[in-house]
Amino acid sequence: MPTATKVNLLNYSQEALKDYFRTVGEKPFRATQVIKWLHQMGVTDVDQMSNLSKDLRAFLQEHTEIRPPEIAMEQQSADGTYKWLLRLDDGNAIETVFIPEDDRGTLCISSQVGCALDCTFCSTARQGFNRNLTVAEIIGQLWIAKRALQRDPKGPRAVTNVVMMGMGEPLLNFEPLVAALALMMDDHAYGLSRRRVTVSTSGVVPALDRLGDVIDVSLAVSLHAPNDALRDQLVPLNRKYPIERLLTECRRFLDKKETQRKHITWEYVMLDKVNDSDEHAQQLATLLRGIPSKINLIPFNPFPDTRYKRSSNNRIHRFRDILVNAGYTVITRKTRGEDIDAACGQLAGKVNDRSRREIHFARIEQRVNNNENKTDPDHRPTSSKRPNAGLRH
Ligand code: SF4
Numbered sequence: 001m002p003t004a005t006k007v008n009l010l011n012y013s014q015e016a017l018k019d020y021f022r023t024v025g026e027k028p029f030r031a032t033q034v035i036k037w038l039h040q041m042g043v044t045d046v047d048q049m050s051n052l053s054k055d056l057r058a059f060l061q062e063h064t065e066i067r068p069p070e071i072a073m074e075q076q077s078a079d080g081t082y083k084w085l086l087r088l089d090d091g092n093a094i095e096t097v098f099i100p101e102d103d104r105g106t107l108c109i110s111s112q113v114g115c116a117l118d119c120t121f122c123s124t125a126r127q128g129f130n131r132n133l134t135v136a137e138i139i140g141q142l143w144i145a146k147r148a149l150q151r152d153p154k155g156p157r158a159v160t161n162v163v164m165m166g167m168g169e170p171l172l173n174f175e176p177l178v179a180a181l182a183l184m185m186d187d188h189a190y191g192l193s194r195r196r197v198t199v200s201t202s203g204v205v206p207a208l209d210r211l212g213d214v215i216d217v218s219l220a221v222s223l224h225a226p227n228d229a230l231r232d233q234l235v236p237l238n239r240k241y242p243i244e245r246l247l248t249e250c251r252r253f254l255d256k257k258e259t260q261r262k263h264i265t266w267e268y269v270m271l272d273k274v275n276d277s278d279e280h281a282q283q284l285a286t287l288l289r290g291i292p293s294k295i296n297l298i299p300f301n302p303f304p305d306t307r308y309k310r311s312s313n314n315r316i317h318r319f320r321d322i323l324v325n326a327g328y329t330v331i332t333r334k335t336r337g338e339d340i341d342a343a344c345g346q347l348a349g350k351v352n353d354r355s356r357r358e359i360h361f362a363r364i365e366q367r368v369n370n371n372e373n374k375t376d377p378d379h380r381p382t383s384s385k386r387p388n389a390g391l392r393h
Helices: 014-023 030-042 055-061 133-149 174-185 205-214 228-234 243-255 278-287 313-325 348-371
Strands: 071-077 082-087 093-100 103-106 112-114 130-132 161-165 197-201 218-224 264-270 293-299 329-332
Touching: 014 030, 014 174, 014 348, 030 133, 082 133, 093 133, 093 161, 093 228, 103 133, 133 174, 174 197, 174 205, 197 205, 205 243, 218 243, 264 313, 278 313, 293 313, 313 329
Parallel strands: 103 161, 161 197, 197 218, 218 264, 264 293, 293 329
Antiparallel strands: 071 082, 082 093, 093 103, 112 130
8 A cells, every 4th residue: 555654756757856856955866866767777666776875765765655556467469469457556447558569569558547538439438437547657557568568478578659548538637647748758767759659639629739838749639530410429528629629729739839740640440330431531531631640540449338340341441542542641550459358448447347346335335234223125235136237247
């Protein structure tokens, strides 16, 4: 369990750690040394930070800790994809996925436990929203993956790209997101270039505007539909920030000064007979005209009880061809990790459902113990009354 009086060093960007050191009377440059030990060397004990003075190490031992999430489960797919289920201090679970390719290794990072945005094709949405992740819980996913990938049986792998595309809407957890992004791009931490760090949003327009002002990263937008009527159904946030408003903000994002932003990546999940017709492709081509764009077509990854099916390969090819003929760069994402719980949120959803159920039962039992003489049958912890209906397990 976390120690109430100790601060977690993984919660600090370099600037924030300098501020902390100033407040405790320590030289700010020590923050750079500590950040290197934490994120480049992956140390787990301040006594390993050999270039710090003995006094500073003693201070850090007493007042701080290095506390990443715990690996609850590691799955590796036959195609090399890793999925980690990470257990947080409060018992919640999140997922992190590593997708190896010949020329890169992409880590998909979560930003929230569950998600409030309720996209109808999304496994994470089934859990509802639980809470935002801390900086330590976001950057801790990269910290853990970097260490774990050193042990890959086929030889060490590196994380070359990060996408904030796991569980949750990153722009609704703004401050911790930005601090974690700063660490990813900090030369004393992970040193990833801004082209290799991508924030994926479903279109939280005001936060997108702020993001463009405070940090220079690549942007992916989960579009999934070429018109408001359909996007209202698939991505309910569209009712608040409709497509035209979102596109206007995306153009502004690309236009912000002193950036290297070259294009927006549009994510488009391919749902059989929902958003995958020729007409949809033509609408999409017209919609994005004039915006520097890459389009990622994502074959839908089915999960239990979903109403959607994956578009056929022929349909995806046809859809892609229409966009390519209209002049777009189109990438059809390969389905990866199909032999593990691959749809984002699927694995954590099982655990979070289970932990919610346990909490629910614990509350019922406590209530019954406190009210032994009361006889509300619905609150008895008998197996026949346990509310399994509606839970997936
Ligand atoms: S697709 Fe993304 S934004 Fe939509 S519900 Fe799922 S996690 Fe949330």
